[in-house]
Amino acid sequence: xxxxxxxxxxxxxxxxxxxxxxxxxxxxxYEHAKETFHADSMAVYSLxxxxxxxxxxxxxxxxxxxxxxxxSRRSYDQTHSQTAGGQPPEKPSETQxxxxxxxxxLSFTGLSFNAExxxxxxxxxxxxxxxxxxxxxxxxxxxxxxxxxxxxLEEEEFEKLxxxxxxxxxxxxxxxxxxxxxxxxxxxxxxxxGEAKKK
Amino acid sequence: MIWTIGxxxxxxxxxxxxxxxGICLSRLGIRVVLIDADLGGANLHTFLGISPPALSLxxxxxxxxxxxxxxxxxxxxxxxxLLSGAQDLLNAADAKSVQKRKLVRSIQSLESDTILVxxxxxxxxxxxxxxxxxxxxxxxxxxxxxxxxNTYRFLKSAFYRRLxxxxxxxxxxxxxxxxxxxxxxxxxxxxHDLVKAAMRMDEGDAQRIIEEAGTFHPxxxxxxVRSKKDIEIGFSIRSACLKYFGIHLHYLGYVVYDQDVSNSxxxxxxxxxxxxxxxxxxxxxxxxxxxxxxx
Numbered sequence: 001x002x003x004x005x006x007x008x009x010x011x012x013x014x015x016x017x018x019x020x021x022x023x024x025x026x027x028x029x030y031e032h033a034k035e036t037f038h039a040d041s042m043a044v045y046s047l048x049x050x051x052x053x054x055x056x057x058x059x060x061x062x063x064x065x066x067x068x069x070x071x072s073r074r075s076y077d078q079t080h081s082q083t084a085g086g087q088p089p090e091k092p093s094e095t096q097x098x099x100x101x102x103x104x105x106l107s108f109t110g111l112s113f114n115a116e117x118x119x120x121x122x123x124x125x126x127x128x129x130x131x132x133x134x135x136x137x138x139x140x141x142x143x144x145x146x147x148x149x150x151x152x153l154e155e156e157e158f159e160k161l162x163x164x165x166x167x168x169x170x171x172x173x174x175x176x177x178x179x180x181x182x183x184x185x186x187x188x189x190x191x192x193x194g195e196a197k198k199k
Numbered sequence: 200m201i202w203t204i205g206x207x208x209x210x211x212x213x214x215x216x217x218x219x220x221g222i223c224l225s226r227l228g229i230r231v232v233l234i235d236a237d238l239g240g241a242n243l244h245t246f247l248g249i250s251p252p253a254l255s256l257x258x259x260x261x262x263x264x265x266x267x268x269x270x271x272x273x274x275x276x277x278x279x280x281l282l283s284g285a286q287d288l289l290n291a292a293d294a295k296s297v298q299k300r301k302l303v304r305s306i307q308s309l310e311s312d313t314i315l316v317x318x319x320x321x322x323x324x325x326x327x328x329x330x331x332x333x334x335x336x337x338x339x340x341x342x343x344x345x346x347x348x349n350t351y352r353f354l355k356s357a358f359y360r361r362l363x364x365x366x367x368x369x370x371x372x373x374x375x376x377x378x379x380x381x382x383x384x385x386x387x388x389x390x391h392d393l394v395k396a397a398m399r400m401d402e403g404d405a406q407r408i409i410e411e412a413g414t415f416h417p418x419x420x421x422x423x424v425r426s427k428k429d430i431e432i433g434f435s436i437r438s439a440c441l442k443y444f445g446i447h448l449h450y451l452g453y454v455v456y457d458q459d460v461s462n463s464x465x466x467x468x469x470x471x472x473x474x475x476x477x478x479x480x481x482x483x484x485x486x487x488x489x490x491x492x493x494x
Contacts, residue, residue, distance in 0.1 A: 003391050003412050003445030016438060036435035043435035046348040047443045056442065183427075 006056055010080055011063035014056075019077070023068060023132035024179040030064040031180075068131045120180065120188040122156035128178055129154075143173040150174065158193050201307065202490065203330045205318035206338035206353040208346050212422040213237075213339045215460065216483060217317040218246035219471045223487030224313055225278035232271065232311040234282040236329065237319030244283060247274055248467045255284025259305070267305040276472075280311075299325065303332050313490070320349075322356045330357050331364075335493075337418045337451065340436070342429040347436065355379070358390070358415060358444060365411045366404040371397050390444050412445045420486060421453040429453075452486040454479050 004013070012019050015029040036043055037056045044053060066072045129139065136154075140147045149170060152160040161167050168186055175185035204213045217233060225231045235243035244252055254270045264270055271280040306314060316333065318326050330336045336357070340350045356379065363375045374396055378387040387393050390412060397405040421433040433450045440448040457479035463470040471480045 003394055003409055005389075005391050006442065016441065032431075032434060033438065035431065036438045041435060042342075042344045042347055043432055043439045045344070046351055047439055 006052075006059050009059070011067055011076065014059045014063040015067065017067075021067075023134070026064070026067050027128060027132055028179045030060065030068075033060045070133060119192070120175070120185040121192045122154045122189070125174065125178070125180075125185070125189075126154040128180065132178065134178070139174060139177050142177050143170070145170050145173060153189075156192070156196070158196055161193075164190075200312065200335070200493065201314045201316065201333040202335045202337055203316040203318050203333040204337045204339060205320075205326060205330050206336075206340065206350045206357075208341075208349045209320035211320075211339045211341045211346050212454070212460075213319065214243050214246050214317050215464065215470075216339055216420060216422065216454065216486075217315050218243055219469055219480070219483045220487045220490065221279055221313075221315050222247075222276055222469050222471050223484050224315075224491055225276055227488070227491050228278065229491060230278050230310070230312045232280045232282055232309055232314045234306065234314060234316040235284070236316050236326075241283060241319075243317050244272075244281060245467055246464065247276075247279075247281060247469060249274060249281070252281065252283045256282060257284045259284075268309060271309070282306075296328075299328060303329075322353055324360070327353075327357045327360045331361050335418055337420060338448075339420050339422050340433075341423045342421060342425075342432045347432075350436075354417065354440070354444070357417070358412075358446065361415060362390075362393075362408050362411050365407045366397075366401070367407075368401040368404050370400050371404040374400065415446050416449055417446070418449045418451040420451050423456040424453045425456045451489060452482065454482040454486070 006014065012021070015021075015026060015033055017025055017029045021029070034057075035041070037053055037060060039050075039053065041053075048056070066076050129136070136147060136150050139145070140150055143150075148160075149162065151157075153170065153174065162170070168190075171186040171189050172182040175182040204217045214235075214237060221231045221233045233243055233247075235241045237243070244250065249272070252272045254264075254272060256267075256270060258264050258270050259267050267282075270284070271282055273280055306316075316329060318329060338350050338354065340346050359375050359379050363372050366372055366375070374385070374387075375393065377383045377385060378393045378396075381388075385396060387396055390408070394405050394408050397408055419433055419436060421430065421436075424430050424432075430453050433453060437448045437450050440446055455478045457477055459474050459477040460470055460479050463473045466473065470477060471483060474480055475484070
């Protein structure tokens with residue numbers, strides 16, 4: 001049943017993810033939810049009042065805060081075991097669609113969601129990675145980027161980074177490993193780097 | 200399989216998409232009938248590059264012909280036929296629901312694998328009923344506030360009409376009518392509020408409303424997208440509908456903004472025939488192949 005007020009929805013329903021969602025999926029869902037329910041979003045202004053949007057925004061933040069923290073999520077799942085932990089979700093996730101929807105669903109390959117307010121610099125990338133509970137070594141193994149380069153990326157040690165042509169590839173791979181939009185991450189990071197060099 | 204293409208504002212590209220999707224499906228070997236039900240401006244024939252047809256649905260309604268298939272117009276494209284005469288269709292349908300059902304039955308009995316009905320803009324009861332009677336309703340929206348706003352209005356009207364048809368108690372039916380007015384005195388803002396109010400009147404009907412919401416899955420096509428951000432608006436509309444209506448909108452796909460579209464319309468040559476490699480044609484083709492998969 002999805003016809004619930006925002007107050008009655010579980011954190012999983014608020015973010016439209018399955019109770020078994022990985023931190024990467026939660027991160028992506030959170031960014032999409034933020035994008036959808038930001039104050040100027042043309043997708044919501046004619047359906048929801050400003051007050052309702054604010055209430056949803058708060059619920060999104062609360063859901064994200066709990067679900068991205070392993071201990072909080074475990075505790076939440078235990079107290080909401082009827083809907084969150086043990087049982088399958090009553091809806092939201094993309095995997096739970098009607099049979100025809102599943103057959104006709106388009107693959108939006110390569111598309112991920114941007115949080116408009118965020119700019120992905122080294123610090124933000126590190127924060128996202130840590131919230132997901134992913135070790136830098138894991139990223140290194142997955143992307144084949146050396147640990148030292150990844151550390152320099154996160155610490156914004158621009159002088160230690162490789163030539164631009166390689167850097168773009170590394171940023172893209174790193175973003176993909178975190179489930180972020182590679183284009184946005186690359187653009188944001190290179191912009192920051194350009195600004196830093198000017199100084 | 201009957202698909203109805205409606206919702207949104209006039210000019211959002213419903214007829215363009217209907218005509219070109221129809222061609223794509225027919226080229227896959229699927230027998231397709233296109234029905235022009237655009238009350239305001241029936242001109243699907245122009246999108247197909249043919250002159251205003253001599254035969255139309257009015258010949259069937261006025262009993263100048265005995266069977267609907269007699270007014271089908273063949274096109275130069277194999278497997279593709281056109282049924283014109285929208286104004287008669289909708290005016291007659293407005294008159295009597297019995298007649299409307301008869302029309303739907305006649306349409307359903309046409310020898311065809313897929314029927315695409317171009318409903319045009321507007322929220323009249325006939326347009327809503329045709330939208331609801333189909334196997335799949337498709338909303339065509341452009342990534343602009345006005346288009347999205349109109350689409351929500353259409354969706355709400357269609358959804359509430361469907362709810363009204365599903366409940367049995369007259370008091371709940373009246374409640375649904377009242378709820379359609381955004382400034383209703385009962386303070387019903389959302390379908391969730393409606394369920395709560397219905398629960399106090401008739402628990403069975405309230406349950407039926409919840410069940411209807413669970414089975415109502417309209418489709419969405421986003422047209423004239425210019426950026427990746429525009430594409431994402433489709434996902435945002437889907438999320439907004441889930442939070443507000445409690446319904447699962449299926450984002451069928453998007454069509455990019457492409458100058459080749461208006462060039463093809465001016466030349467009265469369907470884009471997928473005129474320039475099948477254009478970006479917009481590829482998008483339409485991809486969506487059509489998803490529809491074909493649902494057969």
